[in-house]
Amino acid sequence: AQSVSQHNHHVILSEAASLELGCNYSYGGTVNLFWYVQYPGQHLQLLLKYFSGDPLVKGIKGFEAEFIKSKFSFNLRKPSVQWSDTAEYFCAVMIYNQGGKLIFGQGTELSVKP
């Protein structure tokens, strides 16, 4: 069965530190890739998405992600985090021709210390 794996369950950083959250998926065909963020007590929001083309995609709030097809990875990065980035981050994969359903990773909780 297809699956999505996020490497870190909980990451703690100080403000201005750089962030990289790992995401790997297990499927050899065409996929759409997403990162979602969930701030405490709030609903899910889309950070960025990859459909095709340039494997480096930029999203909101200074986030970016790189799709490396050979590694089945879609890692999320931010050069300098802020306290307001404290949230849960979810990687998700949509498999082409499976109707648009998403497979989510386990989530990574990011805590940024001021």
Next chain:
Amino acid sequence: SAVISQKPSRDICQRGTSLTIQCQVDSQVTMMFWYRQQPGQSLTLIATANQGSEATYESGFVIDKFPISRPNLTFSTLTVSNMSPEDSSIYLCSVSTGLSTGTEAFFGQGTRLTVV
């Protein structure tokens, strides 16, 4: 894009009762989905709501527990039946805009259910 309205936004229910959650989309969409997010967990797909036919359930979810209706291309309901405290979760409705690459998913605000 699609704007999704979910009702209720939250509820506290007695064990043994049932709750029906409504999902209304502002445009006709092909695919609608229901997800569950248990406390401290990720999102898990419950089922795909098919217009005019029975929903397609994922492993571990059954129609008797989570009956779903989809009478048209803009509306769906999910019922959580015979609830127990383990059903306390956020339930989310989602739609996708197509079937090909470039398909994006949109989410409702979710229904936060607490079973006591």
